[in-house]
Amino acid sequence: MSIHDSPGDAVSIEARHVTRRFKDTVAVNSVSLSLARDQIHGLLGRNGAGKTTLMSLLTAQDWPTEGEVRIFGQSPYENEQVMPSICFVREEQRYPEDALARHAFRAASEAFPLWNEELAQRLIADFRVPMKTRIKKMSRGQKSAVGVIIGIASRAPITFFDEPYMGLDAVARQLFYDRLLEDYSAHPRTIVISSHLIDEIAHLIENVVVIDDGAILVDESAEELRDRAVTVVGRADAVAQVVGNREVLHQEELGRMVRMTVLGALSEQERQLVRKLDLDLVPVSLQQLIVHLTRRADRTEPVGAGVSMDAALSDDLTLEDRR
Numbered sequence: 001m002s003i004h005d006s007p008g009d010a011v012s013i014e015a016r017h018v019t020r021r022f023k024d025t026v027a028v029n030s031v032s033l034s035l036a037r038d039q040i041h042g043l044l045g046r047n048g049a050g051k052t053t054l055m056s057l058l059t060a061q062d063w064p065t066e067g068e069v070r071i072f073g074q075s076p077y078e079n080e081q082v083m084p085s086i087c088f089v090r091e092e093q094r095y096p097e098d099a100l101a102r103h104a105f106r107a108a109s110e111a112f113p114l115w116n117e118e119l120a121q122r123l124i125a126d127f128r129v130p131m132k133t134r135i136k137k138m139s140r141g142q143k144s145a146v147g148v149i150i151g152i153a154s155r156a157p158i159t160f161f162d163e164p165y166m167g168l169d170a171v172a173r174q175l176f177y178d179r180l181l182e183d184y185s186a187h188p189r190t191i192v193i194s195s196h197l198i199d200e201i202a203h204l205i206e207n208v209v210v211i212d213d214g215a216i217l218v219d220e221s222a223e224e225l226r227d228r229a230v231t232v233v234g235r236a237d238a239v240a241q242v243v244g245n246r247e248v249l250h251q252e253e254l255g256r257m258v259r260m261t262v263l264g265a266l267s268e269q270e271r272q273l274v275r276k277l278d279l280d281l282v283p284v285s286l287q288q289l290i291v292h293l294t295r296r297a298d299r300t301e302p303v304g305a306g307v308s309m310d311a312a313l314s315d316d317l318t319l320e321d322r323r
């Protein structure tokens with residue numbers, strides 16, 4: 001029995017007050033995080049927020065300046081039980097000078113005990129990976145496809161994808177999402193994806209982690225997060241009546257019609273009003289919500305000292321309170 005088979009442990013990776021400094025830059029600032037096992041986590045944040053650094057720490061590819069990372073309850077460093085459980089697909093993966101795709105796949109098949117060759121072959125055909133071209137000479141999208149295939153076919157109990165879509169066209173990205181979800185459903189494991197294309201991966205992710213300026217801003221289920229805001233569509237005067245003085249995240253107008261996304265769930269009474277006024281409620285876009293939260297954090301100091309998203313999103317605050 002390998003360590004990830006051990007029953008009862010709901011957490012696959014835990015970070016305790018993890019800090020990573022590079023000279024004057026604090027890339028990750030006292031982050032504490034527990035990643036539930038067998039879920040797909042989205043790691044989101046702006047450029048330079050600390051995503052790649054945090055991923056390197058959580059996969060034990062890098063050492064924290066302070067704090068501790070535990071994987072399946074163990075210290076991962078030079079731990080031969082833990083390391084084969086982790087596959088980290090980086091944006092800029094380096095391969096040996098003369099390597100062909102088959103060399104990379106063979107190395108992965110040797111490194112990851114749960115590697116599935118049949119799945120790998122199917123993905124190679126799906127992504128049309130040229131098998132006779134050196135990886136170095138491949139296009140960006142083809143290189144990304146090699147990484148994505150390794151990430152999926154490794155079936156590693158912990159798989160990280162750091163912006164895996166670089167250079168992949170829309171068809172190939174969709175293929176990646178579909179194949180990942182298919183294989184994850186049949187073989188659940190812990191997956192962490194960092195991406196700027198939030199709405200593209202929104203349907204995949206079950207838990208959302210947002211990092212900003214090295215600190216965790218949001219760590220909650222995608223469902224809970226979505227429930228914190230609502231989009232109301234219909235006649236402008238009727239929409240205004242329903243949303244009251246809630247904070248507006250986004251608004252689009254088309255003549256007398258308006259589509260307004262506001263913070264704060266609707267009460268049953270307000271839902272009745274929505275029906276009476278013939279308005280529509282549509283699910284809120286995760287991207288809009290996260291863009292808003294990140295912008296808010298930029299305006300509100302200091303994030304690390306407890307200006308939590310709970311406060312930012314609290315239904316109890318009036319617009320005036322928030323200013």
Ligand SMILES: Nc1ncnc2c1ncn2[C@@H]1O[C@H](COP(=O)(O)OP(=O)(O)OP(=O)(O)O)[C@@H](O)[C@H]1O
Pocket residue numbers: 022025026027045046047048049050051052053054
């Ligand atoms: N090796 C390094 N040496 C010095 N500074 C670094 C190093 N790696 C990262 N940083 C700094 O740490 C901060 C976080 O970088 P990181 O690459 O983790 O961000 P990111 O969220 O992945 O960004 P992006 O979305 O642009 O890829 C940045 O300010 C970056 O300049």
